[in-house]
Structures are given as structure tokens and as C-alpha cells.
Amino acid sequence: MSRVTIADVASAAGVSKTAVSFAFNNPERLGQATLERVLGVAQDLGYAPHPAARALSMRRSGTIGVLIPQRLSTVFANPFLGELIQGLGELCEEHDLTLLLVPPLDGSLEGAIRQASVDGFISLGLSPDDRALGVLDRIGIPTVLIDSEGSPAHPAVNVDDQGGAEVAARHLLELGHRQLAIIVLPPARTQTHSTPTAARRLAGYLAAITAAGAPEPHSVVAGVSVAAGAHAFEALPRGRLRPTGVLAMSDMGAIGVVIAAQRAGLRVPDDISVVGFDDVPASAWTNPPLTTVRQPIVEKGRLAARLLIQRMKGRPVTSPAPLSTRLIVRNSTSRARNLDLPMYGREIE
Amino acid sequence: MSRVTIADVASAAGVSKTAVSFAFNNPERLGQATLERVLGVAQDLGYAPHPAARALSMRRSGTIGVLIPQRLSTVFANPFLGELIQGLGELCEEHDLTLLLVPPLDGSLEGAIRQASVDGFISLGLSPDDRALGVLDRIGIPTVLIDSEGSPAHPAVNVDDQGGAEVAARHLLELGHRQLAIIVLPPARTQTHSTPTAARRLAGYLAAITAAGAPEPHSVVAGVSVAAGAHAFEALPRGRLRPTGVLAMSDMGAIGVVIAAQRAGLRVPDDISVVGFDDVPASAWTNPPLTTVRQPIVEKGRLAARLLIQRMKGRPVTSPAPLSTRLIVRNSTSRARNLDLPMYGREIE
């Protein structure tokens, strides 16, 4: 009942284990006749080399791990990861690699990292002081960071978050919005402070806002999901202080805000403008289509995978320049209603 | 520079490899003093057991594989997989398992299956005669099928595709639509004929249509993506024979149809009704929100993972009853325009 091993094939074919191994990995080292016989027997027996045994002796598993900072059961609610995997996947296919999703094992990424049999890691959104990073270079597995601070040890792939955020905020300001709100991404996994990405986007928003001399924005923390975005909207000030423009750090959050606003009887963009971040595909289909900051997610995945594969080959690699972002203006933003119009400041609901 | 092994720890702590192993896996078999010393040394050296070695000797890898019928670079364009993984992920977390994505290795799923070091497989949408299935039970790794024909060897988790499709078609027919079109899912990976899911949905559509005595629908094959759906719309007959109702076998396809229709100057649902399948979350946010057949994707993932884990524990498992589907009526469908109205049959563009 148990699995067919190389020894079974060897004895069935009347040769040594070495010969069987050669048949698959070094066929030219075997005579025609033996080669065919061994291959035939292996086929008949349904032999497949044990992957773990193979990985152990070859010191490579043919797998790269994606270090995910959240639970699997929630992280895919954001299309971002799916997009990223499309990019990673392209290079994995080229190089015959499979992808292992590595979420925290009962809360601990460190533990998960040790368990994972991979040749390299792509790590998402780790803060520079996450303990997982320590484990990573202690174990010495090549790693490429995405959305983190780069370090001499590990190259990082980033986009111009701050620049993108700045343009987004300026867009609202130029449309005449003064009273803004920011939907801030939740803090890093174990830390209380924000992720590098959130920090950079926030810096961009604030830079534009203070440069324009607009009042300090109200800010609410919300996870990257439609529900969280909707919830965040509820937490916004109402009445006279109600923001007319919302800067969300994610598209999902922005969509949530839009939906909650509409449910509350506001029209988007007439009563409230909302701008997202990421430009996931769905942003183009929403009602209204979302104004958002586009970042090249698939390209980011491709680039990170490419760098990782370089590192896995032993070549030294340094962090590339941040990929550029750009504002995609669709229909969730419009000119701010004039302060004197009767509509301004009306109570919600 | 190379990795710290159990032997290094053993010699550094002045004990045997066995003792080190026990320190981690069988701490009660060691004395207090030794235990602490070994653990301390291991910590200092940054020791982590080699996952492949561990997997080899323990005969388990702590990983389950998801057999994906398409390339990674395309499959995540459909939110379906992400949703499913949310479900799988819930149970993986409970049982400390990681998830390996196993797409075809240069075209061959069989090859990919052999390489994957996993304790079990979840397989997506395999036709009953796919050669990959043969490999699966030859190797003897527990497997649960999703969206396939179940077999005595492998339990399958399915939803009531046919019933759902039937309700969807009836919905359009009851709204007065006669001239329908069907956007058919593309055939299985290597085969020329359709996947079980596509076949069942098609059967459902046709059952309702013939029962209603409506004319035979036009059908177009299109992949599960917005672009493919849009493309499919272009292939639909125009003029007098233009369908007023479209049955898409996926939400992504449906969204593509909607977008292409709107681009062509049609109003949805006034000029053309479209119904999707799956009810991925994005369907609720589109413009207009999509009428679609809801299937419980996350639940499907949960159930499949639960069954697989049972099988991995050696318990026998049989295919559960199909999960039920239901029609979610939103705004992409409406009463068919009366045949006599001047608008009917107007040329597109």
C-alpha cells in the first residue's frame, strides 16, 4: 500500500538505486537497454521520487514562499494579493517553481518561516523591526521584501507611495476640497505603529495638505476591506465638520466608504469625493468608477520574483528604484461644492 | 555560512542529536537541566530544523497543495480562487497547515503533482478523465476534488450548478426574454470538451430554455475574465437576432459583457439583461450591480479542506451533497422590452 520508492524500482529492474536515479536525472550515463528497462519498470510501478527526499539531497525544493502578514482567511479579501501573485506566477512558471503561501502559524510568522521548505522568500509589508526578519537572515534563505524598508541584507521592491499619495491629496485640494479625511491602514502585525507603506502614504497626504494650508484632516484607521471602509465612514465627523473629500489608503477601503456614503444618502462624487489607492481592476467597474492612485502591482510581483531568483542563483542584488505611481481620475471625485450653497454642511440622514 | 544543523547544536551543547531532537519534540524525555541547556544553545545558534529533512523522516510536510488547472499568471484574475482560499485558509490555520499553489509545470499538471511535497491535494475543476487524476491515486496522496465528478477514490465537493443555472435562465425567461445568449466557460485544460461545471451549468440553462419553448440560444465560449467577457459580447449576433438576455457562466464574464454592451451604447439592464454566476463580492459594487447566481465559495473551500483533513487522518470520507445555490437579483436584469417598441432590434453602434 505504501509508496513506491527508488529501491523498489531498482530491485524490480535488477539494477542499483544509482541506476534508477541516473535514468531520470542523468540518462546519458546509462546504456540504451538499461535506460529503457528502468524507465519502463518505473512507469509500470507508478514510481515518483519522494519530493521531500529529493529536496533534502538536492538542497532545493523548487518552491518559493510568500510571507503573508495576515491570516489567509482575510488577506484574499483584498484583490491586491491575487494581483501580486499573478506577477510572481509569471516568473515561477518560467523557472518551474511553485508558490507556498506562508501565513502566521498561530500568530507567529517566525514559526511559519522555519517550517516552510522553500528556496527563497517574498515577504509582504514587514516592518523593518519585525522579528520575522531576524529569523529570515539567521536561517540564510534568500529573501526579497515588498512594501518594506530595504536593508543591506535584503533588497526591497517598493512603489512611490509618498509621491502617489501626494498627487492624490493635491487632486482633491485642487478640486477645492479643504475638509479632508484620511482612512489609515491598520498597524503592522505585531507592532502598534504603522507599516512602511502606510507611513509613506500618510506622509504624502500630509505633505500636500499642509503645503496647501488646508485644515488638519480627520483620520480613521480601517483594515483593507469594504466592510472596514464602510465602518470607517461611520466614524467620520458629521455636520459642519463632515469631510468633503476622503483619502483612502486602499481601493477596498475607498469602495467601502463610497457604499456607506451612498447608504447614508450622500451622492458620490457630488456630496463627497473619495480617492482610493492601488487601482485594483475592480476599481474601474464600481459605481461610480473610482479615482485612485495606480501602482503597478503585477509588475511589482514580477520584479520581486525576478530579483529573488537572481539571489537564489547567488548573484548579488540591490533594491531597485521605487516603481512609479500615477493618479487615475475616474468618477468618484469632483469639484467641491461651494461653501455658500445650501447643501453644504447638511446633516447626514 | 551554511545552515546550522542538529549535529551542530548537539556538539555545541555536548549532547547527542537525539537529545536535541527530544528537546523540541519530546521535552518530557529530557532532564530539566539538559533541556534548558539544549534549548539555550539552539536559540543562540539560531537553529531551525530543516523542513525537508523533517518532512522526510516524519512523513508529513504540513502542507496541502491546491491543484490549479490554469497558469498562476491568469487564474487570480478571477476572484473565485481568492475566495476559495479564504475558506481553505480557515481550516489550514486551525490545523497549522500551509498552502502550496500547484499550477501546471510547463503545461503538465502530472509533473507538478509529483514534485509537490504535500500531505494532501485539493484539486480544482479537473475533468473525470484528466490524466492528473490517475497520477494522484497512483501516488496515493489523499485528495479532495472541487467542481469535478466525484469518484469512489476521491470525494468531490460541488454546488448545485445545474439548479442555479436553471433558476437564472428562468429568471430571464420570466422577465419576458426570448432571445438568449450563453457565455460558455472554456474547455478543460487539455481536453476539448467542457469541464463538469460548465456542462452542468449549460444543462441547467438549456433545461429552462427548452422547457419555456424559447428559441435556441446563441452561445459563445469565453474565459473567466472581464476582457474575455467583453470580447464575447462582440461576437454576439446583432440586429434583429441580438439577444436581449445574456447568461454568463461567471461573474467576470458577465461584467465584461456589461462593459462591452455599455461601450456599444446599450443600457444595462434596459436594453440588455445580463446574469452572472458565482456572486463574487465585486458583483455587488458594479454598475449596475450584477444579478447573479450565488454559490457559497468560501464555504466550499472550508468544506473541502475539512474533508481533506479527515482523509489525511485516515478517516474514510464520501462526497457530500452539493451545496445549494441561489439567485441574487440585483440590477443587471429587467423586464424585456416589448417586441413592438421601436427600440427593439435597433442596430448596435
Next chain:
DNA sequence: CCGTTTTACTAAATCGGTTTATGGTCTGGG
């Protein structure tokens, strides 16, 4: 015909763990 390659194959070491079987040391009871 003899030494040298080449060819075809194999025994044994190795990868890095876990596990089984066993051997000492201490303790306590008779």
C-alpha cells in the same frame, strides 16, 4: 598482445532530521 581509455554500472556516503532499542545511574524497597 598489452596498457590506456571509455563505457556501464554500483557500493557507500550524504543530506538532516526522527525514532527505536538499549545502556548506564540513581532511588527505594525488601
Next chain:
DNA sequence: CCCAGACCATAAACCGATTTAGTAAAACGG
């Protein structure tokens, strides 16, 4: 004082492959 049992720790076997070093036989060159 002796023996049984409890307690700790270890040597060696094992998991299932790859790979190194080497051997026997055949082919080759002069």
C-alpha cells in the same frame, strides 16, 4: 546488600532520494 524500576541519555537505524568514488568489462591504439 541486592535487585527492580524509574530516569536520562545515546548509538544506530531509518526516511528516500542524489552523488562521489570506484570497479569490471569492453573498446581502442600502437
